[in-house]
Amino acid sequence: MNNSLILLVFFNKLVSIDKRETTMSARARKAGKRNQSERRQDLIEKLWEDDEIDTWHRLENDGYSTVPRYLPLIGDLMDGLSKGSPLSTTYLALWFRVSDEGLIEIRDKAALAFESGFASERGVTTWAGRMKKLKELGFISCREGSTGEFHYVLIVHPLVAVKKLLDEGIIPKGKTYNILSERVIEVGASWEG
16 A cells, blocks of 8 residues: 555544544534433422423523523623723623624614613614614614614624624723633533634
């Protein structure tokens, strides 16, 4: 056997082993999640015994949204970037309306302004200012439609937005960033989109 053929055979075996390890890791992760879920269910039954408390389950109930587990830290970072004009309530209201594809179609700006905490007569104007800042910072991307500048909104992957702001020197590495990084690792999230 020549050296190239030996290397090719060796490489194919490595790829084959790598694929099996990846598959086994995915299988192990799934089993781990199932075991964690069972453990939490056992804990609920033990701690709440006979109490009947209705809880929500994202796979069984309609009207719920899946959000990143590190979202409060993203809110803290963005509020720090907009001194005196917090962005997190507006961002959170968007997350509660987002589709699985990341799109929000805003047909009623006044309703979204109210959900964002702006109930006064200037609510829509204040909300629009927060939306412009979210767009400027790269947390959302917008397209004009029948209701104006923010008719169609895409939620940008929050960690991608934070990474870009970090690379541009807009977000300093500090306590909140460090805690966010720790949480990202803890929940198994990725800084890539």
